[in-house]
Amino acid sequence: xxxxxxxxxxxxxxxxxxxxxxxxxxxxxxxxxxxxxxxxxxxxxxxxxxxxxxxxxxxxxxxxxxxxxxxxxxxxxxxxxxxxxxxxxxxxxxxxxxxxxxxxxxxxxxxxxxxxxxxxxxxxxxxxxxxxxxxxxxxxxxxxxxxxxxxxxxxxxxxxxxxxxxxxxxxxxxxxxxxxxxxxxxxxxxxxxxxxxxxxxxxxxxxxxxxxxxxxxxxxxxxxxxxxxxxxxxxxxxxxxxxxxxxxxxxxxxxxxxxxxxxxxxxxxxxxxxxxxxxxxxxxxxxxxxxxxxxxxxxxxxxxxxxxxxxxxxxxxxxxxxxxxxxxxxxxxxxxxxxxxxxxxxxxxxxxxxxxxxxxxxxxxxxxxxxxxxxxxxxxxxxxxxxxxxxxxxxxxxxxxxx
Numbered sequence: 345x346x347x348x349x350x351x352x353x354x355x356x357x358x359x360x361x362x363x364x365x366x367x368x369x370x371x372x373x374x375x376x377x378x379x380x381x382x383x384x385x386x387x388x389x390x391x392x393x394x395x396x397x398x399x400x401x402x403x404x405x406x407x408x409x410x411x412x413x414x415x416x417x418x419x420x421x422x423x424x425x426x427x428x429x430x431x432x433x434x435x436x437x438x439x440x441x442x443x444x445x446x447x448x449x450x451x452x453x454x455x456x457x458x459x460x461x462x463x464x465x466x467x468x469x470x471x472x473x474x475x476x477x478x479x480x481x482x483x484x485x486x487x488x489x490x491x492x493x494x495x496x497x498x499x500x501x502x503x504x505x506x507x508x509x510x511x512x513x514x515x516x517x518x519x520x521x522x523x524x525x526x527x528x529x530x531x532x533x534x535x536x537x538x539x540x541x542x543x544x545x546x547x548x549x550x551x552x553x554x555x556x557x558x559x560x561x562x563x564x565x566x567x568x569x570x571x572x573x574x575x576x577x578x579x580x581x582x583x584x585x586x587x588x589x590x591x592x593x594x595x596x597x598x599x600x601x602x603x604x605x606x607x608x609x610x611x612x613x614x615x616x617x618x619x620x621x622x623x624x625x626x627x628x629x630x631x632x633x634x635x636x637x638x639x640x641x642x643x644x645x646x647x648x649x650x651x652x653x654x655x656x657x658x659x660x661x662x663x664x665x666x667x668x669x670x671x672x673x674x675x676x677x678x679x680x681x682x683x684x685x686x687x688x689x690x691x692x693x694x695x696x697x698x699x700x701x702x703x704x705x706x707x708x709x710x711x712x713x714x715x716x717x718x719x720x721x722x723x724x725x726x727x728x729x730x731x732x733x734x735x736x737x738x739x740x741x742x743x744x745x746x747x
Contacts, residue, residue, distance in 0.1 A: 348374055350572055354583035357549055357561040360384065361576065363569030364446040371446045375566055379453050384564040385553050387454045387461040388545045389447045390571065395468050396451070399444040408697060410687040410718055414680045419722040420484050421476050425469075426704045426716060450566045460552045464544035464565070466537060470595060475532040477598050485727055487526055536594055538574025541567060543589040545575070546582050608674035611733050615672060618737070622744050634740040641736035642668045642729060646678050649728030653720035654711055659685040667729040678729040683722030690714050 348371075350361040362378055364371035379387065391399075413422050454461035479487060545565050553561045567575060581587040615638065623631040646667035650660040662685045667678040692714040696703075703709030703716060710716045 348569070349378060350576060352576055352579060354579060357553075357563060359545065359549075359579060360562065360564045361572050362564060362566045363572045364566060365569060372449050375446055375449055376453060379450055379564055380457075382562060382564055383457070384459060384562040386549055386561070386563045387450050387459055388464045388548055388563060388565040389450050389461070390465045390541060390565075390567040391444070391447045391451075391463045392465045392467045393463060395444065395465070396448075396463055399448050408692075408715065410692060410715065411684060414683045414687075414722060417677075417680075419679060419683060419719060419726075421469075421472055423716075423719045423723055424476075424487065425472060426700065426719070447566060450564070462544070462548035462552065464541050464548060466540045466591075466594065470597075471532065471537065473597050474536070474594075475529050477600075478528040478532055479526070482730075483526055483528060485730075487529055534570065535574065538571055539578050539587075540591050540594050541565075541571060542575045542578035542582065543587075543591045546579060547589045611737070612672045612674060614737060615740075618740055618744060622740075625744070630743065634743050637739050637743060638736050639668045641739055642671060642732035645732035645735065646682070646725045646729035649724030649726070650682050650721050653724045654717065655682065655686050655721040655725070656689045658689055659683075659721050659725075663725040663728070667725070667732060671729065671733055677726055679722040679726030682725040683718050686718040686721040687714075690717070692718070 348363050350363070352359045352361070360378070360382060362375055364375060413419055451461055453459070475487075476484065545563065549561060549563045553563075565575070578587060582589055619631055619634060622634050643664040643666075647660050647664035650663040655663070659682045663678055663682045666681045670676050670678045670681065696714045699709075700713055700715050703713035710720065
């Protein structure tokens with residue numbers, strides 16, 4: 345059974361939740377049919393201003409400044425955003441449906457029938473930044489690895505499989521899998537947005553529907569099927585006074601914890617301590633032997649990442665030479681240097697910006713596009729450098745142990 349419609353009566357208001365599956369032709373038809381049949385007083389949709397603009401207008405990537413992206417430490421964030429966009433575009437193309445169409449249709453109907461409407465989702469970039477802030481380095485890599493494997497998978501979903509995503513048991517299984525694999529991401533992408541969507545639906549109903557209406561207020565909310573149960577639970581808590589509709593705390597980026605701030609100094613401090621002990625214990629020869637092993641492991645694995653990304657030879661060389669030194673500076677990563685070298689030597693073209701979303705839908709396109717290639721250099725050299733730290737620290741400690 346597909347749970348596509350849920351009616352909740354709270355405080356004189358009738359909330360009709362319509363659960364959709366993205367890039368689903370059937371969902372588009374169901375949304376249109378229910379809205380036209382119910383003739384609600386207000387239509388709410390799971391969209392923010394930015395995503396609505398990207399659906400209704402062509403996204404402009406030509407103003408993207410890759411140097412600024414790397415300098416501000418947003419390489420991981422941009423890569424995740426591009427992969428998600430490319431994946432949705434590819435799925436929609438296979439099924440003949442534009443991504444986000446199931447959310448655009450209710451807004452088109454609202455304008456046609458002169459029904460008030462509201463965009464009730466949190467701004468997507470803010471959601472991604474919160475998810476990113478709640479992930480450690482390894483969880484960031486796990487998330488990107490999961491996104492990349494899904495984006496480049498040759499497995500095709502048919503219309504029936506897409507519709508099954510509206511089935512509660514299918515959704516429960518997916519949510520449990522996500523919670524086990526990346527609990528911080530599930531908390532931000534699903535649980536927090538359940539709270540946010542419920543609060544915005546509630547406040548939109550209060551603000552846009554006159555209180556002196558004789559008949560019950562009827563609000564249709566079009567949301568992803570995975571949010572229906574959570575939204576229902578939080579609407580009931582708001583109506584009962586157990587929760588407030590104030591979501592200002594969910595519109596901020598959480599600061600790094602003391603432990604997270606301290607962690608970025610651990611590797612530099614440990615490396616310096618090992619070299620210092622080696623010098624006082626056996627002199628320069630031992631210190632140089634430890635330094636050589638550190639440079640070879642750290643630099644080689646960072647450079648290997650750039651090679652796998654098919655980076656420019658200069659970017660590969662920068663990865664090798666820079667990784668041992670950036671590890672001693674918590675304010676700059678090797679991905680910044682290698683990615684910067686890649687975009688300076690292989691400057692992105694206008695055509696790369698124009699085709700970026702289509703290109704990131706396939707592995708071949710990801711490598712062909714100069715913007716996504718630079719992101720691959722950034723990501724894989726960073727990953728190689730991180731692995732190099734974990735490998736080389738025990739390696740140089742072993743030299744010290746044997747001395």
